[in-house]
Amino acid sequence: MLLAPEQTLFVRGDTPLLLLAGAPVHDALPLVTAPGETLPACEGWSIVPRLTLCVVDGPGDHGVVIPAFTAPVVAAAGSPAADGMAEWCTDVEKAGGAIVLSLDRLPDVIDWSALLAPGAARGGFLPAVS
Template identity: 65%
Template sequence: MLLDPEKTLFVRGATPVLVLADAPVHLALPPLVAPDGAVPPCEGWSLVPRLTLCVVDGPGDHGCVVPALAAPVLGGADGGAAPSGMADWCLDVERVGGAVVLSLDQLPEVLDWPVLLSSGVARGGFMPALA
């Protein structure tokens, strides 16, 4: 299922993050609670990061496609949503072998990682990247 790019946020960093809002896979993902910051693996799920599309693939028929080139990217030198930001996010994912995927009811106004990882409102985990 195609997810509206306005309901996603790609975040660059030491461990790249993909934040999904109102995603069709939300309830299929495991609850994410990582108060110490150690995000558990998301068993049975994988990520295919590409410049134009990003696929979140789960067990069975669960999964979604994000039109990545149109989605916002935070972090990096440009600090904005330029296409080069998405290319850099993909390189970050390749470097660490995957990304953390957080699914929420709606995108937060502020990315407060300690709250997002300990409140129990997020679902997901670390997903390995497929080549």
């Protein structure tokens, strides 16, 4: 299923973040519940980051394709500047994956405590596929 780039936010950092709004895979992703210092890996899910397309692939028929080249890329506090998708893909490669969170709507400000509040999001860490 195709997800419009306006419904995504790619965030650079040591552990890159991909926020999805209104994604058709929302209910298939695990509910984020009181995470510790790191989010658990999403079993059966993976991410394929590419300059032109980003694929979030789940078990069975679950998954989304994002036209990444036109998607917004921002920098998390203390991370490198948000140069663009190529740099985000490099961040994912270095980290071995990305945190993918599905929300009802994209936040105006990236506030980890709000994003990770129980019941606020679904998702977790998705390993990258080369």
